[in-house]
Amino acid sequence: MNETKNVIMVGVGGQGIILASELLSEAALLAGYDVRKSEVHGMAQRGGSVSSHVRFGEKVLSPLIELGQADIMLAFEKVESLRACEYLKRGATIIMNNLEIIPTTVSLGAGSYPSDVPGCLRELGFTVILVDAQNKAKEAGTSKAANVVLLASLASLLEIDKEIWMEVIRRRVPKKFLDINISAFNLGYDSLKA
Amino acid sequence: MGISRKLMTGDEAIARGAWEAGVKVAAAYPGTPATEILENLARYDEIYAEWSPNEKVAVEVAGNAAIAGVRAIASMKHVGLNVAADPLMTLSYTGIGRGFVIVSADDPGMHSSQNEQDNRYYAQFAKIPMLEPANSQEALEMVRDAFTLSEEYDTPVLIRVTTRVCHGKSPVTPGERIEQETKAFSRNTAKYVMIPGHARKRHVVVEERTLRLRELSEKSPYNRIIKGTGETGIITSGVASQYAMEVAPEADFLLLGMTNPIPSELIRKFAATVRKVYIIEELEPYLEDQIRALGIECIGKKVFPRCGELSPEIIRRGLTGKTPETVAIPKDIPIPARPPVLCPGCPHRGFFHIINKNKLFVTGDIGCYTLSVLPPLTSMDTCICMGASITGAIGFSKAFRDQPGKKAVAVLGDSTFLHSGLTGLMDTVYNKANVVTCVLDNRTTAMTGHQEHPGTGFTVKGEPTYSVKIADVARALGIQHIYEVDPYNLAETDAAVKSSLALDVPAVIVAKRACALKCKNVDFALSVVDQDQCKKCNACLKIGCPAIVKKGDVIMVDKGMCYGCGICRQVCPFGALIAVE
Numbered sequence: 001m002n003e004t005k006n007v008i009m010v011g012v013g014g015q016g017i018i019l020a021s022e023l024l025s026e027a028a029l030l031a032g033y034d035v036r037k038s039e040v041h042g043m044a045q046r047g048g049s050v051s052s053h054v055r056f057g058e059k060v061l062s063p064l065i066e067l068g069q070a071d072i073m074l075a076f077e078k079v080e081s082l083r084a085c086e087y088l089k090r091g092a093t094i095i096m097n098n099l100e101i102i103p104t105t106v107s108l109g110a111g112s113y114p115s116d117v118p119g120c121l122r123e124l125g126f127t128v129i130l131v132d133a134q135n136k137a138k139e140a141g142t143s144k145a146a147n148v149v150l151l152a153s154l155a156s157l158l159e160i161d162k163e164i165w166m167e168v169i170r171r172r173v174p175k176k177f178l179d180i181n182i183s184a185f186n187l188g189y190d191s192l193k194a
Numbered sequence: 195m196g197i198s199r200k201l202m203t204g205d206e207a208i209a210r211g212a213w214e215a216g217v218k219v220a221a222a223y224p225g226t227p228a229t230e231i232l233e234n235l236a237r238y239d240e241i242y243a244e245w246s247p248n249e250k251v252a253v254e255v256a257g258n259a260a261i262a263g264v265r266a267i268a269s270m271k272h273v274g275l276n277v278a279a280d281p282l283m284t285l286s287y288t289g290i291g292r293g294f295v296i297v298s299a300d301d302p303g304m305h306s307s308q309n310e311q312d313n314r315y316y317a318q319f320a321k322i323p324m325l326e327p328a329n330s331q332e333a334l335e336m337v338r339d340a341f342t343l344s345e346e347y348d349t350p351v352l353i354r355v356t357t358r359v360c361h362g363k364s365p366v367t368p369g370e371r372i373e374q375e376t377k378a379f380s381r382n383t384a385k386y387v388m389i390p391g392h393a394r395k396r397h398v399v400v401e402e403r404t405l406r407l408r409e410l411s412e413k414s415p416y417n418r419i420i421k422g423t424g425e426t427g428i429i430t431s432g433v434a435s436q437y438a439m440e441v442a443p444e445a446d447f448l449l450l451g452m453t454n455p456i457p458s459e460l461i462r463k464f465a466a467t468v469r470k471v472y473i474i475e476e477l478e479p480y481l482e483d484q485i486r487a488l489g490i491e492c493i494g495k496k497v498f499p500r501c502g503e504l505s506p507e508i509i510r511r512g513l514t515g516k517t518p519e520t521v522a523i524p525k526d527i528p529i530p531a532r533p534p535v536l537c538p539g540c541p542h543r544g545f546f547h548i549i550n551k552n553k554l555f556v557t558g559d560i561g562c563y564t565l566s567v568l569p570p571l572t573s574m575d576t577c578i579c580m581g582a583s584i585t586g587a588i589g590f591s592k593a594f595r596d597q598p599g600k601k602a603v604a605v606l607g608d609s610t611f612l613h614s615g616l617t618g619l620m621d622t623v624y625n626k627a628n629v630v631t632c633v634l635d636n637r638t639t640a641m642t643g644h645q646e647h648p649g650t651g652f653t654v655k656g657e658p659t660y661s662v663k664i665a666d667v668a669r670a671l672g673i674q675h676i677y678e679v680d681p682y683n684l685a686e687t688d689a690a691v692k693s694s695l696a697l698d699v700p701a702v703i704v705a706k707r708a709c710a711l712k713c714k715n716v717d718f719a720l721s722v723v724d725q726d727q728c729k730k731c732n733a734c735l736k737i738g739c740p741a742i743v744k745k746g747d748v749i750m751v752d753k754g755m756c757y758g759c760g761i762c763r764q765v766c767p768f769g770a771l772i773a774v775e
Contacts, residue, residue, distance in 0.1 A: 012532065013534065025201050025363055026201060029199065029201055029365060034365065035201060035363070035364065035365060036329075036362065036363070036364050036436075037201070037362060037363040037364075038358055038361065038362045038363075039361060040305045040306075040357065040361060046534030046535055046536070046537065046562070046565065047532070047534060047535045047537065047740050048532055048533055048534030048535070049532045061329075061436040061437075061439050061440050062436045062437045062439075062440045062506055063329075063358050063362035063363075063364065063433070063436065064358065064437065064505050064506060065506075066440075066441070066505070066506035066507050066510070066518060067505075067506075067507040067518045067520050068507075068518040068519050068520040068521075069506075069518070079529060079530065079532075080532075082523055082527065082529050083529050083532075085521060085523060086520040086521070086522070087520075088520075088521060090519070090521060102743050102744075102745070103530050103531065103532040104535055104570075104738055104739075104740050105530050105531045105532070105533070105569075106530045106744075107735055107742065107743050107744040108569060108570055108735055108736075108738075108744075109744075110530075110531075110569065111528060111530030111531055112528045112530060113528070113530055114527050114528050114529070120523070120524075120527055124521050124523070125521065126521070
């Protein structure tokens with residue numbers, strides 16, 4: 001891999017984005033890359049927008065991706081992908097969870113939720129891969145593993161060996177949840193390869 | 195393959211550096227982005243670590259441990275250093291016995307703060323050396339070395355970091371702990387007792403020390419030049435240096451890691467080797483003003499902003515005028531705002547609903563409950579700094595002296611109250627202010643991640659300890675009317691608010707109910723909308739619970755999110771929200 005890879009993950013507080021970005025960062029480090037990651041803690045659980053930047057390559061300095069430089073986006077929720085799409089390169093790939101979490105502002109009538117997020121982004125030239133993470137995760141054992149399914153979909157598009165991902169999951173996930181997480185990872189990984 | 199390398203956040207690396215340096219005492223108060231520094235320090239058995247009631251206590255505890263002869267560290271967010279400024283300024287005069295490091299974690303862009311003050315000025319103000327790490331490896335090394343620096347120059351040392359260093363992760367090669375000998379303390383009043391006669395002499399010592407620190411800065415390995423094409427020279431510090439080096443890889447760089455005092459000669463030498471000098475720093479022109487005062491022409495805040503945090507694209511625009519090519523969403527596609535909100539089940543929700551019903555002036559404070567200022571609750575009139583709720587209400591009530599019927603109510607949390615509410619509450623009684631103080635006691639320091647405090651009954655290391663009872667404190671300060679209520683019980687809460695408002699002496703309401711995020715395994719009945727009874731009056735939406743959702747015309751409860759607090763069921767005037775067993 002020659003150039004630095006810039007991955008942006010977006011979603012809503014509480015969806016497991018920080019864990020997913022941790023696993024990606026660890027995998028990249030184990031694969032021998034220089035890694036930088038950024039996110040903002042504290043607000044993460046209060047249902048607000050959350051984003052994390054992960055960058056890996058031969059030598060990486062900035063923890064922030066520059067606008068227009070993200071190669072790939074992992075969106076845990078639909079409208080959050082619109083909010084952050086200024087970070088994406090033209091024609092970049094978006095792996096999008098098929099999930100809408102309605103913000104309170106919409107319920108209050110102070111905003112509306114866009115009707116066709118994938119369509120809008122495809123029209124702008126992005127490649128959108130929709131993943132039914134909640135349901136796939138249920139197949140593995142619990143819808144709570146949706147973030148791992150999404151991460152695995154992303155992993156299948158990156159140049160990091162699957163073995164490295166397995167090692168990172170083994171190190172970071174509590175033993176009692178290991179089997180479910182590995183199942184969820186395999187389901188997510190293989191579904192895109194298919 | 196870097197087997198010995200680990201990914202660490204800046205906060206983890208700071209804790210690791212302190213541990214490696216043989217630190218024995220650590221004290222702090224939670225505050226984003228500093229919180230995780232003490233959380234990580236507490237994981238080491240060799241370190242005594244405490245959540246202090248506030249940052250002034252933390253700096254005094256750690257500073258005096260250093261005077262007594264062991265290496266010590268105190269950490270806080272930027273506004274926390276304001277609280278600790280008193281001991282900081284005079285510990286600069288006394289110096290220490292063994293090394294003392296203070297970490298100021300600033301928040302440019304205010305991800306989670308009430309201002310974005312630039313705490314580099316504190317180092318100048320207090321006349322102490324300052325180091326600014328730009329990534330996690332530097333954070334570890336600078337903190338570790340800062341203790342030696344502190345001892346060699348007999349001074350506290352300021353480590354100044356920002357959000358993107360604290361909460362950013364980068365690879366670190368950790369080392370081992372080197373145990374330190376305790377320096378025996380013996381009486382030295384000329385050094386440690388700052389009466390005027392002693393302090394006058396110590397000030398002279400501080401000025402001499404500053405001259406020697408200037409010489410150190412010129413030679414410091416943390417101040418280094420990276421040669422480029424000779425066209426553009428960039429002088430920079432902190433995380434901004436990382437953005438700049440990627441945006442302008444061909445430029446010459448003077449990377450400053452020791453930024454008080456600045457290395458004037460090195461800066462002069464560098465400026466002479468390039469055609470143009472840019473100063474790239476977040477927030478204030480701290481470096482720029484000093485460098486211009488040396489007679490060096492440079493460009494800084496003319497092209498880079500003072501407000502907000504920097505980023506690679508802001509730096510590119512400042513250097514080249516170019517903005518990056520991005521794909522913009524067409525203006526007719528709605529992107530609804532998604533601000534942080536009070537969680538489902540949050541006890542504060544019920545309390546603010548009652549406050550709203552009673553139409554009051556509310557002086558607020560800092561914590562999760564500050565989110566009540568946002569729609570739909572919009573329940574707060576002021577929020578300035580820790581503890582300013584009670585004292586603010588006193589100010590309002592004294593201003594309203596000639597306007598009976600106008601009443602101010604102060605609202606703050608349990609941790610905030612113990613941090614800096616006691617003196618305000620004391621003032622309501624002592625100076626006879628007709629104020630109702632509401633302490634929202636959710637048994638934790640919630641917003642920063644559920645840390646312990648003097649009222650929770652546990653130390654940072656999880657040891658049981660005495661738990662301060664807020665009602666007892668209020669009684670001891672002379673409050674004669676104290677109401678303890680459950681904020682899940684709206685009728686009870688409303689009764690307490692109305693009774694306390696009718697008094698003409700100060701009163702305290704303690705709303706006691708544990709934080710919903712901390713208290714997860716509950717057996718409460720969830721709520722559901724009976725669509726036949728629902729008149730779509732939207733009263734339930736006005737309490738802003740994220741579990742209550744309106745899709746088209748239909749209001750429903752997301753059962754995956756509902757906590758079962760029952761507040762919505764009490765708010766609905768038509769009995770359309772009911773409990774499900």
